[in-house]
Amino acid sequence: MTALVNPGLATELNRFDEFNADACMNCGVCSAICPMGVDVEVRKLFRYVLLGMEEQVRAQTENVFSCLLCKMCEENCPAGVHIAENVRTLRHHIVLTTFGLGEG
Amino acid sequence: MPLPTGEVIGILGDNLRLRNSVLPLPTKVATKWTEGLGLPHGGRTVLYTGLMYQLIPYIEGLVKAQIKMGDSWMGKYTGLGRKVNRYVNVSAFMARPSAEERARYDQVPINVVHLLRKAGVQFGALYEDDLYSGALAYDLGLDEIVVEHAKKVHAVFKKRGVKTVITIDPHTTTMLRSVYPKILKGYDIEVKSYLEVLAEKGFGSNGHSPRQLSGDVVIHDSCVFARYEGVVDEPRELLAAAGVTIRDPEYTGRQTWCCGGPVESLYPIKAAANAANRVAQLRAAAPDCVTMCPMCFVNLSTAAGDTMRFKDISQYLREAYAS
Structure with missing residues (x-):
């Protein structure tokens, strides 16, 4: 598999110092307890971001928008990852770069 | 029918930007619950609905339409086009709950008024200036539109001399208490849910x-x-x-x-x-x-x-x- 990477993606997303995907230690608690059983694992999604794999992130648009932002995962995350805000930040990125929305 | 996610989000954002709510309501409907309660206009402390309970019968109506379509209620809506929606509030034609259905949800803010009065709290209401908080748009990542909307809400608070807001539902509470301070400069409104206010007043004893x-x-x-x-x-x-x-x-x-x-x-x-x-x-x-x-x-x-x-x-x- 080949991929175009954007090495600055994680930095771009961290505008307000809240995007902390790099705190994820890949334990999988989030995926195990997700009420929605979201198809893509959050830890994999965050790994795509950290690796700058923007196309892979965009390919997960339905999963990103299927998240309930309910924070069940965050409440049980042993690494203190801001999972809900990270996902919301990814939505904002997709809204701007894929849907061309944001400014109205 | 595949859901056009971007179009749906675009329509919700347009509605918030142009009509101050993701699902615009007529002012008469939004303020119906205040009738006969004699609440002062504005003041230092106000009860704020953020339109959440008033919106529910409309959402219910749209969900019923969705069941008939077998997919999102927004699917039909988007079919009419985001462009049309910029000029005509399309959602107004899709859900028309009866007065009885609306009254059922209006009962919640009315209940809260009576409870707060029983607790001895002095408060007013913002009537037509009681705006939607932007909660769904924020969740969907429409940050720029939400910031502009939040400025309008904050301007209302300043104009009406509001220092403390008592909220009813959780979504309005978190927007006004936890999100607005992050996205607005100089936002210093105290926000409490009525449940917290009643507990503070000793109703839990x-x-x-x-x-x-x-x-x-x-x-x-x-x-x-x-x-x-x-x-x-x-x-x-x-x-x-x-x-x-x-x-x-x-x-x-x-x-x-x-x-x-x-x-x-x-x-x-x-x-x-x-x-x-x-x-x-x-x-x-x-x-x-x-x-x-x-x-x-x-x-x-x-x-x-x-x-x-x-x-x-x-x-x-x-x-x-x-x-």
Whole structure:
């Protein structure tokens, strides 16, 4: 598999110092307890971001928008990852770069 | 029918930008609950609905339309086109709840008025300036539009001399209390939910409830109240002091299970499946359920059909403390 990477993606997303995907230690608690059983694992999604794999992130648009932002995962995350805000930040990125929305 | 996610989000954003709500309501409908209550216009402390309860009968109507279509209620809406919606509020033609349906949800802010008065709280209302908080648009990542909308809400507070806002639902609470301070400079409004206000006033202690209720109810905590805002103990204290026996479901308190409501506008089938799972957990604990969020109420009661009974917490509290 080949991929175009954007090495600055994680930095771009961290505008307000809240995007902390790099705190994820890949334990999988989030995926195990997700009420929605979201198809893509959050830890994999965050790994795509950290690796700058923007196309892979965009390919997960339905999963990103299927998240309930309910924070069940965050409440049980042993690494203190801001999972809900990270996902919301990814939505904002997709809204701007894929849907061309944001400014109205 | 595949859901055009970007188009749906675009329409919701356009509505917030152009009409101050993701699902615009006529002013007469939005302010109907205030009739006959004699609430002062504005003031230092105001009760703020953020239109959440008023919106629910309209969302219910749209969800019914969705069931007929077999996909999102927004699917039909988007078919008419985002461009058309910029000039005509298309949603106004898609859901027309009866006066009786609207009155059922208007009862919640009315209950809260009576409870706060019983607690000796002095407050006003903002009537037509009681705007939607932008909660759904923020969740969907429409940050730029939400910032502009939040400025309008803040301007209303400043114009009306508001220092403290008492909220009803969890989504408006977290927007005004936790999100606005992050996205607005100089925002210093104190925000409390009415449940917190009543608990502070000692309504959670024994002896405040003139009419003791009885029976078992299973409590469904809102994710936003429990995990975003830490409102977990207050509803329990208030209900317990009212005489209600609280049953906790399998997932409860800070570990509560979401009702599915947050994804209903985009993926209603997924939302309904999640709600069905939650209803099974709740039903195992008791047939009567208390909710404290309008989204939870509508999603869970729809999923349960006639297998369970749901009531907003304000109904129990008014019956016990202010009837």
